[in-house]
Amino acid sequence: xxxxxxxxxxxxxxxxxxxxxxxxxxxxxxxxxxxxxxxxxxxxxxxxxxxxxxxxxxxxxxxxxxxxxxxxxxxxxxxxxxxxxxxxxxxxxxxxxxxxxxxxxxxxxxxxxxxxxxxxxxxxxxxxxxxxxxxxxxxxxxxxxxxxxxxxxxxxxxxxxxxxxxxxxxxxxxxxxxxxxxxxxxxxxxxxxxxxxxxxxxxxxxxxxxxxxxxxxxxxx
Amino acid sequence: xxxxxxxxxxxxxxxxxxxxxxxxxxxxxxxxxxxxxxxxxxxxxxxxxxxxxxxxxxxxxxxxxxxxxxxxxxxxxxxxxxxxxxxxxxxxxxxxxxxxxxxxxxxxxxxxxxxxxxxxxxxxxxxxxxxxxxxxxxxxxxxxxxxxxxxxxxxxxxxxxxxxxxxxxxxxxxxxxxxxxxxxxxxxxxxxxxxxxxxxxxxxxxxx
Numbered sequence: 502x503x504x505x506x507x508x509x510x511x512x513x514x515x516x517x518x519x520x521x522x523x524x525x526x527x528x529x530x531x532x533x534x535x536x537x538x539x540x541x542x543x544x545x546x547x548x549x550x551x552x553x554x555x556x557x558x559x560x561x562x563x564x565x566x567x568x569x570x571x572x573x574x575x576x577x578x579x580x581x582x583x584x585x586x587x588x589x590x591x592x593x594x595x596x597x598x599x600x601x602x603x604x605x606x607x608x609x610x611x612x613x614x615x616x617x618x619x620x621x622x623x624x625x626x627x628x629x630x631x632x633x634x635x636x637x638x639x640x641x642x643x644x645x646x647x648x649x650x651x652x653x654x655x656x657x658x659x660x661x662x663x664x665x666x667x668x669x670x671x672x673x674x675x676x677x678x679x680x681x682x683x684x685x686x687x688x689x690x691x692x693x694x695x696x697x698x699x700x701x702x703x704x705x706x707x708x709x710x711x712x713x714x715x716x717x718x719x720x721x722x
Numbered sequence: 723x724x725x726x727x728x729x730x731x732x733x734x735x736x737x738x739x740x741x742x743x744x745x746x747x748x749x750x751x752x753x754x755x756x757x758x759x760x761x762x763x764x765x766x767x768x769x770x771x772x773x774x775x776x777x778x779x780x781x782x783x784x785x786x787x788x789x790x791x792x793x794x795x796x797x798x799x800x801x802x803x804x805x806x807x808x809x810x811x812x813x814x815x816x817x818x819x820x821x822x823x824x825x826x827x828x829x830x831x832x833x834x835x836x837x838x839x840x841x842x843x844x845x846x847x848x849x850x851x852x853x854x855x856x857x858x859x860x861x862x863x864x865x866x867x868x869x870x871x872x873x874x875x876x877x878x879x880x881x882x883x884x885x886x887x888x889x890x891x892x893x894x895x896x897x898x899x900x901x902x903x904x905x906x907x908x909x910x911x912x913x914x915x916x917x918x919x920x921x922x923x924x925x926x927x928x929x930x
Binding site: 510511512515543548549550551552553554557558559560591593594595596598599600601602603605606609639640643644647667668673674675677 | 731732733764769770771772773774775778779780781811813814815816818819820821822823824825826829830833860862863866870889890895896897898
């Protein structure tokens with residue numbers, strides 16, 4: 502199977518990146534030959550949707566995005582040739598990152614895909630679980646509503662990591678309101694559990710994607 | 723008085739841009755000496771906040787983003803002017819992702835500290851949806867943007883909206899519903915001038 506792993510965090514090798522890699526290992530535990538293309542979105546040169554309506558032109562029968570930049574070919578490959586994608590993003594201001602949203606605008610505006618595209622999500626944040634459910638869940642629900650409309654899928658695998666470690670070398674930074682020492686202590690015990698959760702979600706996701714692919718091939722046969 | 727206007731739509735000279743220009747005309751009508759800088763956010767070479775935490779270093783003064791790229795000077799300028807105006811269409815229930823990427827850096831780098839002076843704010847939102855759908859589905863999301871503006875700049879934004887905006891002038895090349903196009907065209911012809919006039923009046927108000 503063929504998947505895309507999208508890192509919507511700017512921080513390479515940090516929390517989202519590590520969870521995404523653990524999720525990918527989970528996929529490979531089910532499908533050792535899975536082709537997983539990992540993309541660090543902040544390393545790519547692209548902008549959000551330009552509302553050029555090129556994808557709505559009658560002469561553009563496939564409704565592909567027409568903006569030629571680093572993600573042009575990737576968008577088409579995800580929408581038409583992949584078995585799904587997993588998106589990881591930290592929560593900034595009650596939402597996923599602007600760069601992750603830029604990517605999704607471009608991925609979704611061309612409209613519904615030709616087949617169900619299984620989607621999984623990974624969110625990391627300062628917020629505790631209860632705060633996440635109260636303050637951030639409504640925004641995630643909207644995202645899932647659009648995933649459903651454009652990729653015909655429910656998001657069944659969602660990994661969330663809370664009160665995550667932000668930094669090392671606390672002595673260099675202003676104190677602020679956050680207890681970074683407590684975060685570091687929590688990280689010691691909680692992070693291995695978060696990584697394990699991501700691995701298991703990856704495995705469960707791969708099983709679902711496999712079943713969907715089999716269904717698709719049966720329909721096509 | 724100095725104003726910084728951030729044009730957060732990708733479409734130059736279209737609805738959002740026109741609403742913003744009308745608002746800025748209102749400022750000039752009220753205050754002939756106003757100095758206004760308008761920026762097309764999509765023309766800047768930048769990314770959203772990189773989580774580099776440079777703004778939180780003890781060695782960095784408050785309210786400074788330090789990531790060196792095509793947006794950093796403008797991001798820091800938002801804390802130095804007398805008024806900041808956002809203009810954005812609503813995409814998927816909130817402002818454009820590109821404007822959001824820019825504002826992440828404005829909001830994060832304030833690190834909870836308001837600028838030393840009062841900075842006036844305004845948010846101009848244009849949208850495909852009629853007003854009742856905004857109230858029902860994404861009033862909350864726009865309120866959050868307004869709240870982040872207040873948290874950073876210390877003032878409630880003046881809010882200006884235009885609803886049920888048109889997409890294209892000519893439907894012929896596009897796969898779109900004729901009926902919806904006609905309805906939007908009629909709505910545009912009846913309402914958009916009033917929306918521009920309202921933006922102008924609100925522009926006068928921010929400059930009072």
